[in-house]
Structure formats: C-alpha cells, structure tokens
Amino acid sequence: MLAGEASGDILGAGLIAALQKRFSSVEVVGIAGPRMLALGAQSLFPMERLSVMGLVEPLKRLPELLRIRRTLREQFIANPPDIFIGIDSPDFNLGLEEALRAAGIPTVHYVSPSVWAWRRGRIKKIARAVDHMLTLLPFEADFYREHQVPVTFVGHPLADEIPLDVDVAEARRALGFAEQDEIVALLPGSRGGEVRLLGPLFLQAALWCQQRRPGLKFVLPAASPERRAQLEQQLAQAPALQELSLTIIDGNSQQALAASDAVLIASGTATLETMLMNKPMVVAYKMATLSYAIFSRMLHTPWVSLPNLLAQKELVPEILQDDATPEALGAAVLNYFHDPLAGDQLRRAFSEMHQELRRNASEKAADAVCALLNP
DSSP: EEEEEEHHHHHHHHHHHHHHHHSSSOOEEEBOHHHHHHHTESSSSSSGGGGGOOOSHHTHHHHHHHHHHHHHHHHHHSOSSOOEEEOOOOHHHHHHHHHHHHHHEEEEEEEEEEETBBOOHHHHHHHOOEEEESSHHHHHHHHHHHOOOEEOOOOOHHHSSSSSOOOOOHHHHHOOOTTTTTEEEEEOOHHHHHHEEEEEHHHHHHHHHHSSTTTEEEEEEEESSHHHHHHHHHTOOOOOGGGEEEEEEEEHHHHHHHOOSSSEEESHHHHHHHTTOOOEEEEEEEHHHHHHHHHHHHBOSSSOSHHHHHHHOOOOOEEGGGGHHHHHHHHHHHHHHHHHHHHHHHHHHHHHHHHHHOOOOHHHHHHHHHHOOOO
C-alpha cells in the first residue's frame, strides 16, 4: 500500500482498519504516513519524499523518485504481496502498478486521477495498470465505465467521518475563541511548495481583511511541524503581519474549520473537507509559472475545486494564479460577512452533497479489495 501525501494517509488508514476487521492478520508494507503507521503499516521510505507539487517541480526530484519506485518495484516483484493498492499520487503509483500487474500482482488504485479533467490519454495507461479503480466521486465512476475499466464508487471516508451537524461552539471553546467572534480559517496547503507560494499570500489577504473589519480573527492549522516552522518564518519576515490576530495550531484542521465562519483555502482535497464541514470558502491556488502554463492548456473543465466539480457549476469563488492577490482574496472572503444569504445558500447545497457522499467508503473499498483477492 502506498500513500504519497496526507490525504492518502487518511484514506489508507481507513482501508487498513476495514481490512483488519476482515482478516486475522494484515501486513501492510509500502509508503505510509502517521495514521497508517499507527495501525501497523511499515513505511520503506518517508512519505514526505513523495509530496511534490506541480508539473515542473517533480522533475527536480526525478532521480530520487525513480530510485524509490525502482526499489519498491524490485522488492515487491521479488516478494509478491497478495495485492498492491496505490493511493492517489498517480504519476508515481500508476507506473509502479503497471509493472506489478505485468508481473501477476493484482493492483487497485484508490482515488481516481483527474483524468476526466486533463490528460485524458492517461486512461489507456490506467487500463493497463489497474485491475480495479476505486473512486470517491460519483461522476468519476461513470467515466471509467465508459472506458471499460472495472470500477467501484465508494463515496468519501471524510463524508462518513464528519457529522452532518458540526459543533461550532465546542470548537471555539477548545481554541479559545468567544461565541460571538468572527473567525476565518486559513488553509494554504499541506506541502512545502504550496505553503511557499500561498502562505505569504494568505497572510497578506488576512491582514487586508482585518484592516477593513478590525474584529476579525484568524486560525491557521499547520499540517506538520515543518509547515508550522515555514509559516512562522514567513510571519517573521513581514513585520506588518505582527498586527494580525492569528492563532496557529498543530494539525486538527477540522477543529479550525468547525470554529470558522468562512475559509480561505488552497485548491485540493481540503476543499472537500471544508464543504463537508459546511463552511463557505474562497478557493485559491498558485503554481510555478511554467507549471501553470502547461496545466491550464491541458484542463478540460472550467473548475478546479471539488465543490464546484461535484455541483458542476460555480458554487464557490476560485481565484487562481495571477488573479490571486491579497485584495482579490480578501474581498471574496469579506463578501460572506457582508452577504450572509450567500453563506446560507452554500450551506444548504453543501449539506445535500455531504449526504450523497456518505457511503461507508472504507468498508466499500475493503469489500472491493476482498473481491479481487477472492474472485
């Protein structure tokens, strides 16, 4: 089992727990994060080594990534597992899955690449690499059926985990906020490259908002100790940011989201978590210039955030690349405070989408894995 980033670690841990209910002994070897490790998984390499972003940046680390993949391929072919499960990280996992499947090892890919949105030619490689695809979103399964790739829509584990009614008051008490406080959560991403590009931008946007709405407070959940150190360095390098009413917490993004009135967030899996927490959001993203130039030309969908993709319309603002300025992000965030009706409409839509995704995902994924093990 191989997870390349924090969101994959969450999915992997849920799947491991579900498999442990079905088998008296489950040995998981590969690449794992802290949640998977806590359930007994053995990680042959640190998960952080796979957490790279963009299209160009991974090229700088290509020799290392190829070495890791070659080592894993040789080890698993020499000591074949009963099944290999690649969790997300498609550029890394699909090549490994193709080699292992050719060697007779059953392969599952958990979380569809965005093949329906860009680089659609990848479907041919996926068909060669994957015995079974597990999708988190319903429209993804339809795409694979059209291309005769075995697939199961399992729903999303976060939709099962997050309650339909979030306890806002408890989250605020736990973080030291008052019930009447106006709070914005800042989530600039979990990867170092994301925080490098988005951290200063989000902090400047927060300051812009606070200058126009002085009572506003901000909470920022750092995804790891490394990200916290990175953010604290960014704060220290900008004296004006010392005025910011900001609380940085270690992890626990759900508590930060629960306490908030609105969210400024990097595009990615966390936008789904924010939707499930029923929080109005502004989605932003920046990539290296060359990466964005390539990516934008390959995109086949008008949206990048999961709430908009699920709804197939623009529910939340998406402010990307050069458009993502502190002023633009700040104005979009403050709009939720100036127009409470907009937030209410979003919350109703998010609640309906939450219920659609509650499918007991980890159990359904485990069922699909077991069916492949015992055809």
